[in-house]
Amino acid sequence: MKKTIHLLFLSLLIGFLSACSTTQKVTNSARTATEQLLISEAITRSLPKQIDLPLPIPKGAVVKLDVTGLTPDKDMAKGIVAGWLGFLGYTVQDGPENATHRVNLVIDSLGSEVGNTFFGIPPIQASLIPISLPELAFFKADLQSGYIRFHLDVFDMPSGRFIASSSPFIADTFYNSYTVLFLISFNKTDLTSPPQVRTFPKRAK
Numbered sequence: 001m002k003k004t005i006h007l008l009f010l011s012l013l014i015g016f017l018s019a020c021s022t023t024q025k026v027t028n029s030a031r032t033a034t035e036q037l038l039i040s041e042a043i044t045r046s047l048p049k050q051i052d053l054p055l056p057i058p059k060g061a062v063v064k065l066d067v068t069g070l071t072p073d074k075d076m077a078k079g080i081v082a083g084w085l086g087f088l089g090y091t092v093q094d095g096p097e098n099a100t101h102r103v104n105l106v107i108d109s110l111g112s113e114v115g116n117t118f119f120g121i122p123p124i125q126a127s128l129i130p131i132s133l134p135e136l137a138f139f140k141a142d143l144q145s146g147y148i149r150f151h152l153d154v155f156d157m158p159s160g161r162f163i164a165s166s167s168p169f170i171a172d173t174f175y176n177s178y179t180v181l182f183l184i185s186f187n188k189t190d191l192t193s194p195p196q197v198r199t200f201p202k203r204a205k
Helices: 002-020 033-045 074-087
Strands: 062-068 091-093 101-121 136-156 162-165 169-180 184-189
Touching (some): 033 101, 074 091, 074 101
Parallel strands (some): 062 091
Antiparallel strands (some): 136 169
16 A cells, blocks of 8 residues: 555656656757857957057058958857957958958857756656656756957058967856756856746737
């Protein structure tokens, strides 16, 4: 009798935990919105509003901006850096027409990293008994970070003579998700207005 009660209680517990868990597709795009923000905000944060050593280019000069890097996100970096150079007073363009200097944006590293820590019982799919056990996390941490490091090489035009290299520009971002005692979940991040996954639709105003 006791054995039957224990089995019944275990079945009810498993059913309750299964009902409390949610299955959700991570993304319908190549990158999640959070990962996109991790990368784009890292680029933006690497660019100071004032640089300690000004670029060896006269203010108001016409600059041809190129980009070199192994990452497929180099075009985004180029666009953000172009806006930053414009903010500093330069006229930025892709072509060489009327350009007095060429700036080569050299991306050493740009991307996101992921890691996780898990303490608990992983999901179990029974083969003999048609009962599955969801993941039971006493503690779980999913860690994501965005990172960028780049520098600028400045050349004279039209001679192509190398003038100088800037100091490295470095920045990072993070978005961490935690689960404690099976059901308590929370996030920590330094992103500005990160996307929120909603269990229920947002109420229209």
